[in-house]
Amino acid sequence: MLSEITSFALCGLEGVPVEVETDINKGVVSYDLVGLPDTAVKESKERVRSAIKNSALYFPVNKITINLAPADIKKEGSHYDLPLAVSILKASDQLTADTDGIVFLGELALDGALRAVTGILPILISAKAKGFTRFIVPKGNANEASYIEGTEVYALESLREAVDFLSGEKLFKPVEHRNFKVTQSLRSYNYDMSLVRGQKVAKRAMEIAVAGGHNILLAGPPGTGKTMLARCIPTIMPDMTFEEALEVTKIHSISGELSEEGIVSLRPFRTPHHTATTVSLCGGGNVKIHAGEISKAHKGVLFLDELPEYTRRTLESLRQPLEDRVITIARAGGAVTFPAEFMLCASMNPCPCGNYGSSYLTCTCTPAQIHKYRNKISGPLLDRIDLQVEVDGINYEDLTGESKEETSTQVKERVERARAIQRERFKEDNVTVNANMGEKQIKKYCKLSRECEEVLRNAFETFHLSARARARIIKVARTIADLSWSEEITPEHILEAASYRSYDTSSL
Numbered sequence: 132m133l134s135e136i137t138s139f140a141l142c143g144l145e146g147v148p149v150e151v152e153t154d155i156n157k158g159v160v161s162y163d164l165v166g167l168p169d170t171a172v173k174e175s176k177e178r179v180r181s182a183i184k185n186s187a188l189y190f191p192v193n194k195i196t197i198n199l200a201p202a203d204i205k206k207e208g209s210h211y212d213l214p215l216a217v218s219i220l221k222a223s224d225q226l227t228a229d230t231d232g233i234v235f236l237g238e239l240a241l242d243g244a245l246r247a248v249t250g251i252l253p254i255l256i257s258a259k260a261k262g263f264t265r266f267i268v269p270k271g272n273a274n275e276a277s278y279i280e281g282t283e284v285y286a287l288e289s290l291r292e293a294v295d296f297l298s299g300e301k302l303f304k305p306v307e308h309r310n311f312k313v314t315q316s317l318r319s320y321n322y323d324m325s326l327v328r329g330q331k332v333a334k335r336a337m338e339i340a341v342a343g344g345h346n347i348l349l350a351g352p353p354g355t356g357k358t359m360l361a362r363c364i365p366t367i368m369p370d371m372t373f374e375e376a377l378e379v380t381k382i383h384s385i386s387g388e389l390s391e392e393g394i395v396s397l398r399p400f401r402t403p404h405h406t407a408t409t410v411s412l413c414g415g416g417n418v419k420i421h422a423g424e425i426s427k428a429h430k431g432v433l434f435l436d437e438l439p440e441y442t443r444r445t446l447e448s449l450r451q452p453l454e455d456r457v458i459t460i461a462r463a464g465g466a467v468t469f470p471a472e473f474m475l476c477a478s479m480n481p482c483p484c485g486n487y488g489s490s491y492l493t494c495t496c497t498p499a500q501i502h503k504y505r506n507k508i509s510g511p512l513l514d515r516i517d518l519q520v521e522v523d524g525i526n527y528e529d530l531t532g533e534s535k536e537e538t539s540t541q542v543k544e545r546v547e548r549a550r551a552i553q554r555e556r557f558k559e560d561n562v563t564v565n566a567n568m569g570e571k572q573i574k575k576y577c578k579l580s581r582e583c584e585e586v587l588r589n590a591f592e593t594f595h596l597s598a599r600a601r602a603r604i605i606k607v608a609r610t611i612a613d614l615s616w617s618e619e620i621t622p623e624h625i626l627e628a629a630s631y632r633s634y635d636t637s638s639l
């Protein structure tokens with residue numbers, strides 16, 4: 132007897148339907164799984180056998196052949212347990228219910244319990260787009276599934292429950308649809324701009340960076356609040372829309388990093404260690420393809436603390452995704468593309484001892500040492516960082532004084548206004564923020580008066596800036612103008628923008 136059950140495979144974030152076909156025949160007793168299953172899927176054979184036996188069901192002693200079709204797609208992961216089990220039960224006539232159009236996903240424990248799996252959200256989204264609306268998933272994936280409207284998802288505890296549900300022995304209610312609430316996000320950032328005392332210049336630069344989608348480098352002595360400042364970035368970014376939250380959740384879902392809530396509602400903040408490999412940073416892997424830190428930082432912040440500690444190779448690997456906003460990982464059987472639209476924030480000491488440029492402490496490094504240290508960061512990477520800010524120490528009065536610091540909510544309001552201006556401006560362009568303007572948009576939206584040109588020429592000649600640096604100054608000036616609701620870019624905007632290029636303009 133032959134049976135067919137529908138499940139899904141994941142290629143990157145894209146779900147593809149997989150038919151689990153089981154054929155049970157009289158013949159030499161055997162149990163085979165074909166159709167490009169990886170080791171994890173092969174292991175599921177034994178789990179399925181035990182789960183069936185331990186669910187007061189019967190595991191057929193015949194010749195069992197299971198095919199996962201289409202054969203040219205690699206089947207990875209443990210979520211095929213449930214479809215395999217149901218397929219065997221149907222092929223052995225223990226289950227006669229109609230299973231057409233139902234998508235089965237879930238791992239089985241040996242006792243028949245259903246265990247939560249990774250990647251439920253991207254599968255549900257793809258499946259829904261392909262016309263599937265009914266799903267059976269593990270109870271542990273219920274929250275994640277609840278955000279997809281227009282689906283009927285049954286989140287069950289065990290294989291036994293699945294059989295009882297399908298045969299109509301027991302009734303189950305589908306998972307209740309939940310609406311994404313932005314207010315969820317306001318509660319749980321652990322940082323706030325108001326906790327950082329002083330550091331006016333750095334805070335201003337951060338506001339500009341977030342408003343225009345620019346990358347930022349904070350340079351300064353240890354203990355001046357660079358890490359603290361970086362952690363505040365997500366708190367001043369606009370709230371994620373539901374679509375953005377889903378995009379981010381998909382990546383965290385396949386990575387098995389979803390919280391109980393089932394959706395990522397806070398902008399990610401990722402801090403890969405400087406010993407992180409290129410694979411863990413950018414994604415890849417031999418057996419199963421993993422999303423890298425840069426994709427887990429999608430729509431949020433990638434923070435590289437102590438930038439010169441990272442190897443040149445690691446830093447170089449960031450150039451392409453910084454440019455393209457996606458990362459494509461080649462592998463046998465087709466390339467996989469993950470989104471990687473992150474804001475880069477890097478921090479570093481200004482010199483090996485950390486005190487160069489400090490108004491409080493003395494630097495003990497030689498110019499040659501400082502030069503060597505800064506040279507560790509490649510020019511092309513630095514070129515993709517629009518704002519470079521020097522963070523100085525703060526004095527005791529500032530640290531303990533009564534002065535009231537602005538809250539993240541206040542800064543965020545200004546950021547959102549500047550973003551709204553940009554959305555309106557770029558309606559017809561394939562651009563969302565000032566930082567992503569190309570030559571064409573710079574020409575169109577950043578007309579410079581004669582005075583502005585003069586100021587820019589001065590900076591260009593005095594500091595020997597590159598053509599790239601010039602374009603970056605103009606883009607940042609555009610953002611500064613947007614923050615002050617100014618249609619025109621003024622010489623003051625250009626001057627302020629040029630002041631955030633301290634690493635190009637440094638005399639070292």
Ligand SMILES: Nc1ncnc2c1ncn2[C@@H]1O[C@H](COP(=O)(O)OP(=O)(O)O)[C@@H](O)[C@H]1O
Pocket residue numbers: 326327328329330351352353354355356357358359360525530
């Ligand atoms: N500007 C500041 N306002 C308030 N606390 C600060 C400030 N700068 C540093 N600190 C305190 O010092 C600690 C270390 O700061 P951190 O951000 O790790 O410095 P850095 O990354 O520059 O070495 C913080 O956890 C905080 O308690």
Ligand SMILES: [Mg+2]
Pocket residue numbers: 354357358359436478
């Ligand atoms: Mg730090």
Ligand SMILES: [Zn+2]
Pocket residue numbers: 482483484485486487494495496
């Ligand atoms: Zn030094």
